[in-house]
Amino acid sequence: MPTESAIGADQSGPAKRLTVLSGPSGVGKSTVVREIRERHPEVWLSVSVTTRPPRPRETDGVEYHFVTDAEFDRMIAEGGLLEWAEFAGNRYGTPRAPVEERLRAGVPVLLEIDLQGARQVRENMPGAFHVFLAPPSWEELVRRLTGRGTESAEVVQRRLDTARVELAAEKEFDRTLTNTSVEDVRDELLALILAPQM
Ligand SMILES: Nc1nc2c(ncn2[C@@H]2O[C@H](COP(=O)(O)OP(=O)(O)O)[C@@H](O)[C@H]2O)c(=O)[nH]1
Numbered sequence: 030m031p032t033e034s035a036i037g038a039d040q041s042g043p044a045k046r047l048t049v050l051s052g053p054s055g056v057g058k059s060t061v062v063r064e065i066r067e068r069h070p071e072v073w074l075s076v077s078v079t080t081r082p083p084r085p086r087e088t089d090g091v092e093y094h095f096v097t098d099a100e101f102d103r104m105i106a107e108g109g110l111l112e113w114a115e116f117a118g119n120r121y122g123t124p125r126a127p128v129e130e131r132l133r134a135g136v137p138v139l140l141e142i143d144l145q146g147a148r149q150v151r152e153n154m155p156g157a158f159h160v161f162l163a164p165p166s167w168e169e170l171v172r173r174l175t176g177r178g179t180e181s182a183e184v185v186q187r188r189l190d191t192a193r194v195e196l197a198a199e200k201e202f203d204r205t206l207t208n209t210s211v212e213d214v215r216d217e218l219l220a221l222i223l224a225p226q227m
């Protein structure tokens with residue numbers, strides 16, 4: 030079985046098809062990912078584990094696997110997470126085995142994770158391609174995050190504080206896509222996921 034670093038380091042194998050999507054809370058990552066899930070089953074979307082409670086209209090096993098703190102602790106202890114991070118008071122992580130299985134089989138894999146997780150993937154899997162989803166403007170980001178209406182004012186403020194840090198990290202990414210039109214971003218992202226990546 031290839032090691033974690035061997036998967037990422039193998040520039041000739043299917044591991045080049047690991048794509049990471051990051052960007053500030055509210056920019057539209059989940060919306061773009063939902064479009065890809067519904068229209069492009071050829072791309073495999075990693076389903077993260079999280080200790081955050083489900084939002085209305087989220088289904089366990091679809092957007093996330095919703096787990097307890099104890100279950101999350103156990104996954105860390107067993108080495109079952111490829112990466113994980115704490116974000117706005119909750120923990121999120123990528124289950125390792127399903128990602129490695131798909132990459133070995135040559136299936137394109139998309140991870141939607143935060144900046145801290147993206148940095149861990151960059152460190153451990155150097156073959157991954159990193160895409161930053163940017164808002165058209167700061168005002169529009171605030172509008173989207175507030176307009177979604179799924180978080181309290183306090184949580185929105187916390188996410189906006191984090192968003193400033195995330196926006197400053199854009200240059201770490203291989204490519205920026207600006208989310209003006211969801212359909213345009215979906216098509217551009219799909220092209221990057223399916224293209225042979227340098
Ligand atoms: N590191 C890491 N971050 C994740 C993972 N899954 C989701 N996230 C990120 O956690 C942050 C919060 O996600 P969520 O609570 O769903 O809020 P939303 O992205 O604003 O809809 C976002 O930046 C996600 O990209 C994961 O497995 N690992």
Ligand SMILES: Nc1ncnc2c1ncn2[C@@H]1O[C@H](COP(=O)(O)OP(=O)(O)O)[C@@H](O)[C@H]1O
Binds near residue numbers: 053055059177211
């Ligand atoms: N291109 C877009 N134009 C206008 N609104 C958008 C666009 N993309 C997403 N949204 C809206 O912005 C809000 C935040 O999007 P979401 O996908 O939940 O963001 P994220 O997953 O990055 O936190 C949602 O209400 C969503 O409908």
